[in-house]
Amino acid sequence: MDALRIGGIISGLDTNGIVETLTQQAKQTYYSLEQKYANKTLEKNVYQSISTDLVSIKADLLNLKLESTFKSKNVSVSNSSILSATASISAKNGSHTIKVSQTARNSYTYSQFTNVALSEKGAGVSSISGRPNDFLEGIHNVTISTATISATDYYISKDEFSPNNLGQLNKYSGSSLSIVDTKGELTSDLSGNFTISINSTVYSVSVSAVTGDDINKVTKSIEDSLNSQLNSANSTTNKNYLAVRADFNSTSGSWNMAIYDTSLESLTIEAQSDSISQSLGLHNGTSSTTTKSVTTKISKYHVSDSYANLLTKLNDTTAGLIPGVTLTADSSLSDGSFKIAQDSSLNVKAESYSKVTGATVSTGLGLDTSVTGLQNAGFSKTPSTSTNGTFTINGVSITIDDYTALSVNDLIAKINSSGAGVTASYDSTEDKIVLQSNTAGAENITLGDFSDTSDILSVLKLTSADGATKTTGSSSGSVDPTVKLSSAGFTKTVTSGIFTINGVSIYVDASVDTLNDVIYKVNNSGANVELSYDEVADKVTLRSKDSIDKILLGSSNDTSSFLEALNLTDDTTTSSEFGVAGQYAILNVDGINYIRDTNKIDDIISGVTLNIKNASDEYTTIDISTDTTKAVEYFAKFVQHYNQMIEKLSPPEIDDEDEQYLTPLTEDEKNNMTSEEVTDYEEKWKTYTTYNIISKSSELRLLKNSLRSNLLSEATGITGAYKSLSEIGISIAGDGDLSVIKKGMLVKDSTDYDEILSELKNNETFLNALSENPDDVYKLFSENSSTATGWARKYESVINQYVSTGGLISLKIQPFGTIDRQLYNLADRMDDEQTRVTSYLERVWSQFTNMEKQIAQLQEQGNYLTQLLASQK
Known part of the structure; x- marks a missing residue:
């Protein structure tokens, strides 16, 4: 509403300017509160950031408390084609020689009983x-x-x-x-x-x-x-x-x-x-x-x-x-021919090719396929000038320019090289021309087109009017495991009832169950086998889960033909053993022979699991050693986070020139600056104010001192060989350089992970302790008893004094904590001040408005007196 007020119309004064000046003066207290609020918000962000960094260090300490960090094992195998091995933390370092004479194998059987299907009728x-x-x-x-x-x-x-x-x-x-x-x-x-x-x-x-x-x-x-x-x-x-x-x-x-x-x-x-x-x-x-x-x-x-x-x-x-x-x-x-497919697939359906078989084509003496001139070959329908022209097979147009210059063999070759997708031949026994599709399956062979001008298809007796017959081919098939058994395509019809595997009876409903359903039933039954279906081969495999004995199929109580339909047996009512018997694994470890029923063996070398792959006459060596990689990497991550924290808690001193940036901009100040100037100022304000907050914070100074003083302190009560980080080669960075040592960085004067990791990998004392005495290093970091506290646990307790519930930093940044209460008070005062400024502005405008009214009245009275005096002259 202020923008609609126009003052000074009567008095001629710059009322707006006067009010603006008075308002700015009145807002100074508000601006001061606003700047304090911004600084306090930044202070909370600084403490939250440090709290987050401390939590990251706690996560690093957690990794340094894990037994697996220091006791993980490396296992190298001289011949990985024979076996592989893994070791738990309990495995002892050393070497072992192993000879695998025989691998273990579970028994199995598969679709092997053959079935037949008439894939091409005839004779x-x-x-x-x-x-x-x-x-x-x-x-x-x-x-x-x-x-x-x-x-x-x-x-x-x-x-x-x-x-x-x-x-x-x-x-x-x-x-x-x-x-x-x-x-x-x-x-x-x-x-x-x-x-x-x-x-x-x-x-x-x-x-x-x-x-x-x-x-x-x-x-x-x-x-x-x-x-x-x-x-x-x-x-x-x-x-x-x-x-x-x-x-x-x-x-x-x-x-x-x-x-x-x-x-x-x-x-x-x-x-x-x-x-x-x-x-x-x-x-x-x-x-x-x-x-x-x-x-x-x-x-x-x-x-x-x-x-x-x-x-x-x-x-x-x-x-x-x-x-x-x-x-x-x-x-x-x-006389004639037929084809029978014989195999052990569930759906016996051999590939065959579509054919067009012409009627008897000659006068009875057979064709002379090599004589030049189709009219001389002996066709019962003699070629003529009507034979010249085009004819069509599978949409491909073929041209006969001069029938008198072609032999039957020439014509057959012309068809076969036309790209029509068929192979033409003359069956001299049957005295018939045959066209066979080049692709197995139900490919349709189409003959003729309305545009044809040659009568050669009729001469060859390949048209239906001349008595030709068509045979549709078929592709090799497979059953559909997702539809009910009765319509899945099995060569042998599956009947409902009971079938038995290893003495366990299973019920199948052919009108409801799918092959996948029955596979699930078998695999989850007590038959101790696993049934699987290969859709490409259209066969099943039945494998024992943990047995070397042959698989027992069938029972006198069986009423379903399911096992026969899978071609696993030819008589499901007779209990018989099928398939290939399994075998035990035979191996020699360090001169002692062992026999096991599995290729995964974990009870010969303590803490080591052997995975046998192949038998061999050669001996394979496995070497077990401590894996230091994890410990080095975890400790490098801790050092990185520690050095980053020390660097953050050690801000540089602020120059006199930079102190001007310790006060945030007000909105009025921003309005008088370019956007680039505002951005530059606010970045400097955030940086230098953060430095100022950290350097003046008693809690953060105490934190820094606590982190440094407890870093290389000796842990009391530890039962291992090491009592402090310095004993395993860890020290403050600097190597005698006091200016670097003063910084308090650990291992290396750097916050770069790769640089720190490289330094640790070159620290022979540290690496030797990890590889030769992993138990003692683990105790140094993680021992926990009534008389001993490992270094990682002790250091974690130092951090908890700041970030756990009731910690010095936690009390500041928690919801409704110290800083939140201060922010709330500032916000409340800002609201009050905003109300005061608004009231003051209304009062000033009211005063100027009354002044304008009084001046107007005086002017009106003056005008009246002037007019009165003029009228009396």
Whole structure:
């Protein structure tokens, strides 16, 4: 409201100026209180800052009271690939020699029982069922065909099995068999022992077969017996080391034995001179007659005199296509092919490729694929000028400029190099053109476009109108562990009920539980195992938590097929041991042998935990020493904070020139200065006033004296070798330089952590005390009994006299403490003074207003008298 007052209009006086002057004079007391308030606020901030710094020093002292600070151990290992080690503070310094002969391993099992899925139908086969009784994984590519041998028609099944993850296989082939006919049936009884050397170890198999038995029955019995013996000899389970088959020559009608190495271990195989080996064409009585070759497929043949009898052979439980698996034909077998995926994944679904298979393309004699001119190749629909032009596959346009200049091979190459994403081929057996997608899975092959001008797709009989058929491929699959078991995609249907692991029964509800749910149940049960699922491999692993015994699966009480669906067993109602047995850790420590059931061993060397990684014939040395790093770093941090505190409590003297800055600016003074001048002044005010507060504070002078006097004082009652910091090499910085010593800095005249740390790392007395007598150094800092108080504890009590409840500094800065009460009183006086100044200002204005009124009245009277006198003249 003051700004609206206008004085001096009547009197002509500078009323505003007079009032402003009087007001400034009246405000001097307020300004003085305001400056005192600012200084007192800064004083509280100074004490709070020092209190915070003291608390940091207390934190440093806490670290110096910890046993781990001085007694932590370093462990160095000469060969970290064999073992690692950690040591607690109780470990004794020294060296140990260790030899690890064997690492510990818990028992485990995994999805190993194979399942099958018909990944590509054909040859009349519409479905399959059952479970294989071998453990090879891969794809069966089966072809059904007919052949005339010696004027007799035979029906032949050829299975080319491509094993997963084996690459090239060694194959040992014998000479022609004289004891079987064209259909592979024995012409005489076969009985005796078959002997074979595998990696210089001789194994014997009892063979018993009668006239009319299929040769595949003989090979199966030999294969099963040899694999069983090899598993026993190598302490493995369900591993196929060998595959034994019989090869068939469809031209001559002859058979010969073949043995495949399926172990990836490069087995050396040699048949012995027994009568069975001679009968099977593997030995002539003097030497082995086998020849070694390399292949990527395992072949198996069945031959019969009709499709019906061939299907019977293929479904034989012992000698069939896949023993344990039954094929179902729509009506009967027919020439053609089909594929079967066989593996131990939970969802057996092998990769296959989408195809377009054309109808019969020639006049019946087959195509001549190399003759120039498509019109000369023998197509049933003869190419013409309408064949020239463009045709489309998967959206890619392909051009035929001159059909008379192309062969069928040229056309196929043109398609394959077009980038259409398919591979074209001519199946001479079927007399059909086939297009196969280059990418596995349900890739759709599209043929033709409205813009096409060539009729070549019709000539190739690849259109649906011409009788072509499409087959959709599939990708390799996996189960979904997050959906209920009944719809998760298991090859074998999961039924609800009980399954048993290590004698512990677990219930599963296939309509509610997911695989993840059941994994949780298993892992948290008392079965003492851990079940895990690998989504990439689509298999599970079951591992013992702390046992080397094989895992027991199944029970006569089991009602759920869950374990079978996981391919962990083929009969959940029979309790059986599965997987790989674990083993104990065997090691020698300092000349003494030990056996433990874990690779983490903490009960041989006191205070030391050994973590075994690998076995070795070499000895490994571990060296245990005191780790001084932590103690040096913690003490360096204390010294840094101590030196910073001493520096803060030792402010420089204020020059006479700088005393002008001990008074804070008033608002009026700020209004008459530039912003830069204000900033500069306030920075100097804060600095010099802080110096002034610290130098004049009796509490802070006492604090400084207490910190210095107790620093190197001797701790009484300590039971260790050291009684003071000086005895472990710690001293006031200066090294004889009185000007530096006077400052009272510890270790080094510096507040830089890295400089202090470097000084301590070069202090041999300090380092030797830490490394050679860590117990005594710990006692110096932290001993606590009725008769002894460690240095860190004693020094902490000195600080507590200032910052703990009731401490000298705490009393000043605590809420409603000394300084707060002073600030409150100043604020109260400032309020009163502000009220007084306001009242005084109102009174002055009132007086000047009355004066103006009186002057106005006098002027009005004067004017009246003047007018009156003028009227009387």
